[in-house]
Every structure is written in C-alpha cells, then in structure tokens.
Amino acid sequence: MSIHQGRLQLSLACGDYEITRPLVEGRIRPDGIDLVSLTRDTERIFRRERRRECDVAEHNLFAFLADHAAGDDVVAIPVFPHRRFRLGSIFVPATSIVRDPHELAGGRIGIGGYQPAAAVWLRGILEDHYELPAETVNWYDVFGRVGQLPDGLAAPLPADDPSSRFEIDRFLVDGRLDAMISAYDPAGLRASAPTVRRLFDDVAAHERAYYRDTGLFPIMHVITLRRSLVQRHPWVPASLFEAFVRSRHEALQRLTNPRTLPLAFGQSAWQEQAEILGPDPWQYGLTEANRRVLATAVDYAVRQRLIPGPVTSEELFAPVDAEVAAGHEIR
Numbered sequence: 650m651s652i653h654q655g656r657l658q659l660s661l662a663c664g665d666y667e668i669t670r671p672l673v674e675g676r677i678r679p680d681g682i683d684l685v686s687l688t689r690d691t692e693r694i695f696r697r698e699r700r701r702e703c704d705v706a707e708h709n710l711f712a713f714l715a716d717h718a719a720g721d722d723v724v725a726i727p728v729f730p731h732r733r734f735r736l737g738s739i740f741v742p743a744t745s746i747v748r749d750p751h752e753l754a755g756g757r758i759g760i761g762g763y764q765p766a767a768a769v770w771l772r773g774i775l776e777d778h779y780e781l782p783a784e785t786v787n788w789y790d791v792f793g794r795v796g797q798l799p800d801g802l803a804a805p806l807p808a809d810d811p812s813s814r815f816e817i818d819r820f821l822v823d824g825r826l827d828a829m830i831s832a833y834d835p836a837g838l839r840a841s842a843p844t845v846r847r848l849f850d851d852v853a854a855h856e857r858a859y860y861r862d863t864g865l866f867p868i869m870h871v872i873t874l875r876r877s878l879v880q881r882h883p884w885v886p887a888s889l890f891e892a893f894v895r896s897r898h899e900a901l902q903r904l905t906n907p908r909t910l911p912l913a914f915g916q917s918a919w920q921e922q923a924e925i926l927g928p929d930p931w932q933y934g935l936t937e938a939n940r941r942v943l944a945t946a947v948d949y950a951v952r953q954r955l956i957p958g959p960v961t962s963e964e965l966f967a968p969v970d971a972e973v974a975a976g977h978e979i980r
Contacts, residue, residue, distance in 0.1 A: 657882060658683045659704040663872070666730045667904060668931065672896035679892035682885065705889065707731075708873040711769045711950055717965060718956040724876045724967045726886045727934050728893040731870040734859065735767050736774070737852035740829045740838065740845045742821045747828070750779035750848065756827035759791045759820055764955060766869040767832040773949035778859065783953065791820060791829070821845050857925055865942050866930050879967050890969035894933055901931070934969070935962050 661684045663669050671677045673686050687703060707730060708716075708723070716723050741747050747756075760768045775781040818837040820826040822844050829835070829845075837844035849855050860866065872893065879886055903909055907916050922930065932939065943962055950956045 656681055656683050657885070658685060659878075659885075660685050660687050660702070662687050662703040662706040664707055664730060664870070668897040668900045669730050669893065670896070671899045672892055677892055677896045677899065679888040681888055682892075704878055705872065705874050707870050709764070709766050710868055710871050710946055711764050711766055711955055713871055713873055714947065714950045714960070714965075715764065715955050717960070722876050723873050724879055724886075725871045725873045725965055726890045726893075726969055727939065727962075727966050728872040728890060729868045729870065729931075729933060729939070730872065732866050732868050732931065733767075734856035734867060735771050736849055736855045736859065737847055738767050738830055738832060739771065739848040740821065740831060740835055741827065741848050742824075743837075743843050743846045745827070745846075747848065748850075750775050750781045753781060753828055754785040755787075757787045757789060757825070759789050759826040759829040759831075761831060762790055763788070763953075765832065766867075768830050769949055769953060769955070770867050770869075770946075771830050772953060773945070774859065778862070789826065791826075818844055860925060863945075864938065865945055866926060866938075868939070868942050868946060874967065886967035887969045890933070897931065897933065935966060 659682055661673065663673055663686070672679075672684070675684070678684075684705070708725070713723065713725060739750070747753060762768065772783045776783050818835050821829055821835075822837070828848065835845050838846065872889070874886065874889070905919055912918065935943075940962055943965075947956070947959055951959060
C-alpha cells in the first residue's frame, strides 16, 4: 500500500464478474484510490495466503464469518459480487432412485470442504425446506481437508486425485457416495451417456419456489478489507463502496442493451428475472432484503458450527456513509 500523487494505492483481488469489470479494468476509479488488480482467479483468491496479501479482496461469505469470529484483521463492505441459487448444485448417480432430498437421510453426501458457501447454504436449505436435517446425513470431504471439518459433522474421504474437481464422478458411480454438493458441474453430467444427474429434475421451478417462500437471493461472496487499513483511513470503505455501485450500474446498463449479449432470448431473461426477483436483485448495501439474507447466513453458520454465536451486520460491515468519503485527506 502506498500513496501516489495524493492517491492511496491498494491491491485488489476480485473474480471476473461483469458487474465488477468496469472497476477492475480501471474505467471507474474510487475517489482518492488507485486499485491494482492482482488476480481474477477466484480459486487463487480464496487461498488464505492470497487474501492476506491483498488490501481489498473477494471473500467466501462463510469463510469471512469464520475469520471475523476468529479475530482476523478483516472487515467487509456490503458489496456482493456473487449471488446464486444452489439447488442445481446437488448431484446423484444417473442410476439413483432418489428423487427427493429427504430420501438421502442416513446416506453419504460428499462436499468439497465443509465451509464453501454452496455447501453451507444447501445444508441449511435442505434442512429448513426439504425435511433433511444436516445431522441425519453422513458428510464427507472429498478432498480430505480434515482441518476444515467440525468434529463429528463430517469426515475426510481421500480422493484418488485430490487436485481434480471432477473426482466426484467416480465417487458417485462406484457407490462411495449417494450424492454430491459441488459448485462445479461434474464431467459426467455432460457426457454423451451421462453418469450423474442433478437431484432436481426442474431446478428452476424449485429455485423460484424457494424465492417465493423466503424472499432470499443467497449471497455467496462479499468484498473485504483489512480492518487495520480502515482504522488508518476510515474514508476508504465509503469510497470503495460507491465505486463498486457505479461499476455495477455501468455494467447492467451495458448488459441490458439487446445488442450486447449474443443471446437470442436475452431480453426475455431480463424480463423474467425482474418479474421473479424484482427490479434490483443484485443490490448492494445493508438493505432490508440483504439484511434478511445475511441474518439467514449467520444463522446457518451458527447451526453448522462455523462460528460460535450470532453476529450483527453492524459488526461485520464497515460504515459506507457517502458523507464519510467527502473531503477526505490522505495522511
């Protein structure tokens, strides 16, 4: 971190999202800050050492909650670059007779780590909405990362090739697992003769129903800063927040132009999203809707023993009042 011609230079690690691209590529600049993008590879970003190297970094929401609870030098701004419904991330063998989540009670479900957002959200959703309490399932980490597993809640399942994210195909096909939660589609799903399938036949229908019932559009990732940086420069969160908001606005304005995306029915997709999720489902800030999503995430983190107890949004997020950014001085 340095000061260059009256501006603060900060390093940034953020994934390759359309809504952040104008900021990452420098077309939008935060007031008083020069951002230097280090990487857009989210797998590299989520390695603990890479996050610690950066002043501003994208963070798995639940890893952030755990780091915050542990007293790490980290605080967030209410910018959510990645949100996603996850009911399409549950896979079973193509030959499985299982059609409903509650049929997996007593079964073996694989996960790529206990803490990833997809796994945490799905464990909570399956328990709250599909009659599958987490404690009725035998959870296995397919990469054998024992250190990430709360005692008694999951066990390592050594992979033949721990570097392969598609190892899950063999685990499902050879009967070691009854189901798998994965943020990535397994190779067997796309094969000419598929060896795995999604648990839900009509994922979109289930996700629409979930939103109708809850009003929740799950947050996967959040933008974090070093708390020590905020203590030295309290205007930084507001400046960054405002820049991320402008970046999102510019990107959405561009993407809603029917000439931009090579999608025959792109306009219909935008209309459908607005009809189901409302006019601004990707909103930033501690809005009422986002607070409800965050409160649910904290509840799941507590229930799944990722954090010791509840925490409020005010404890997690730095103030981003626009007035704080006005007239700041770099010292």
